[in-house]
Amino acid sequence: MRAFFAVLVLCAVSVMSGMAAWAEDPVQATQAMIEEQIRAFLKDDADTAYSFAAPGIKAMYPDKNVFFAMVKKSYEPVYHPGNYAFGRSRSIDDGAMIYQEVLISGRDGKDWTAIYQVARQPDGSFKINGVQIVPNADSKGI
Template identity: 55%
Template sequence: MKTLFRPASICAAVLVALMLSPARADEAATARAIIESQINAFLTDDQAAAYSHAAPSIKRIYPDEGRFFDMVKRGYQPVYRPGNYAFGRVKIAPDGSGVVQEVLIQGPDGQDWTALYSLERQPDGSFKINGVQMIKAAAPIT
């Protein structure tokens, strides 16, 4: 009886994993689209569009678009004016409440960075950016 139960359990686990995969892929794609939209807003100096992707916790700290935009310009220059960027690894919370997306960015000065974007699911089901951690890449060994 145990030998029949194990293959059935394995099949069930695989089916559950396959059923969950599209949702996870959708969450990752959504996170990338939000980040890309915000970066494009920074590149075109569209304060309203950039601010629209900020989570309520960020909007409490920066209650208007101008202050938020100035903070990004001063403290997140590689995000504000990236030379190039590419999406890296993504981690999705098991309960779907949040996403951390790695973005490899070259700043306007040519310096490479890793930006870790943290997005949180909102009560309406959408995701908003609630923080970005910037990690400066080590200088290449010559």
């Protein structure tokens, strides 16, 4: 019985330490945050979408509704993607800055690549510092 209890405790500790390592992985944290922001855009949830913006973005767009209008106008494939998947990522300075590709199939059938720049904040959280979106001219479709 004691052996069973010891194995059970070791399994629990192993799972919890694995979860802690995942939570600290800057690339996984970045991807989870980007996905949450895209979900917020799909629900037209300006509050949640704006909450992921870095202080520099919030300084340029101090009102969530102005930010949301800008995204709708200038980043339509990000605002309402037809489909998306994470591409390559790059971590700089042990996760202080993350560059994350998001491959997007727009609702209009055009393919795009969004390159997110995500910065670690002083409190350890990650915020979206900017997005560059470019048409993916190489796509041949399915």
